[in-house]
Amino acid sequence: MPYFDSASAAPLHPVARQALQASLDEGWADPARLYREGRRARLLLDAAREAAAEAVGCRADELVFTPSGTHAVHTGVAGALAGRRRVGGHLAMSAVEHSSVLHAAATHEAHGGTVTEVPVDRYGAVTAAAWADALLPKTALACLQSANHEVGTVQPVAEVAEVCAAAGVPLLVDAAQSLGWGPVEGAWSVLTASAHKWGGPPGVGLLAVRKGVRFAPQHPSDERESGRSPGFANLPAIVAAAASLRAVRAEADAEAARLSVLVDRIRRRVVRLVPDVEVVGDAERRLPHLVTFSCLYVDGETLLHELDRAGFSVSSGSSCTSSTLTPSHVLRAMGVLSEGNVRVSLPPGTTAEEVNAFLEVLPGAVAGVRERLGVSHPPAVQPVADTLELDALGLRCPQPVIELARAIFRVPVGGTVTVVSDDEVARLDIPAWCAMRGQEYVGETPRPAGSAYTVRRLL
Secondary structure, three states: OOEOEOOOOOOOOHHHHHHHHHHHHHOOOOOOOOOHHHHHHHHHHHHHHHHHHHHHOOOHHHEEEEOOHHHHHHHHHHHHHHHOOOOOOEEEEEOOOOHHHHHHHHHHHHOOOEEEEEOOOOOOOOOHHHHHHHOOOOEEEEEEEOEOOOOOEEOOHHHHHHHHHHHOOOEEEEOOOOOOOOOOOOOOOEEEEEHHHOOOOOOOEEEEEOOOOOOOOOOOOOOHHHHOOOOOOOHHHHHHHHHHHHHHHHHHHHHHHHHHHHHHHHHHHHHHHOOOEEEEOOOOOEOOOEEEEEEOOOOHHHHHHHHHHOOOEOEOOOHHHOOOOOOOHHHHHHOOOOOOEEEEEOOOOOOHHHHHHHHHHHHHHHHHHHHHOOOOOOOOOOOOOOEEEEEOOOOOOOHHHHHHHHHHHHOOOOOEEEEEEOOOOHHHHHHHHHHHHOOEEEEEEEOOOOEEEEEEOOO
């Protein structure tokens, strides 16, 4: 069964498995102790730190291991903000950061801090100019991921780092998705990563803080990991994480070239095989293994179940797959279609045959979901009025858009259709539908229940 969700968690690398098994026998003792078993454990920990620091591009004494990537982010954000509290309480971050950064920012706001989200373009990328506008005299920290976890767009970290350095603001980079493919460029100040993203075991994160960066950990500390990650370390997992990072880096160039060809194939063929599909994210500046696309008139959760039954494990940013019924904040910030969203992230070793099999299954899966939702090509109908209003209150994605598609030809060219919906997704997907179908999105007006979204027929 092909597993195509390595952006969530990559399969355990064989080197990680070997290192984990070996270190379970050799690395169980407390590395802080001076007896033989402790010294042996300390040697393993030091070697793992050296290997990880080399991959990150920092000094070994700048890097600590944490219980997870999320823990590393929360510790990094809180510590960097506290270290510069005299400067001010302002945090700048991109609008497409990982949820761990969003949660850290929310906690900062709850304690009186302020946060500015730097907007992205339709491909999910920030610009250095937008960052320059976001930095204030009281900005204590800036946060920017190296590559997006949902659409694969690689961010201009080096350019943003220059802007931050000129303003005297430290830059925290979440490198969870990219570190397995190569070091992060630019003069970053703080870096975080997570081992299970590159094929290491879960439960190991990296936190690197450059010398000279003001940093004050905000939790009770002990003598371990420079006081930045207290508690007894999971040494076997740390050793496995460092070993697998070195292994995947050795394979990265060749594997990136091979997987990029397969991802390009998906990007090209999906729009030919499946009607009404939008491929999102940057086609050039992207991770080599990840592609995301959204399908009109499709319930994302149902589509994922269909693909799972067909033997393919994929992920989604559609609101239909979440308990909150709100679209992915990444897709929302980009202003792209969110319904029927599918994220394909290929693990190392994925074959062309597996990708071809996925492309054979996908059109039927999408067509089946659309058929169950009652979607068909609009009949040749005569316009019945210059304006129509549709009551879509209580309907969830993708139904409001489906109702709009059914109604648009019931008005003449130049006529308008207004959809009244209380589904947050409509704010994103109705404009996206207009862009895909060549119609004009007029705008949104509030209603006592929900909002009214007006579309003018152009074709």
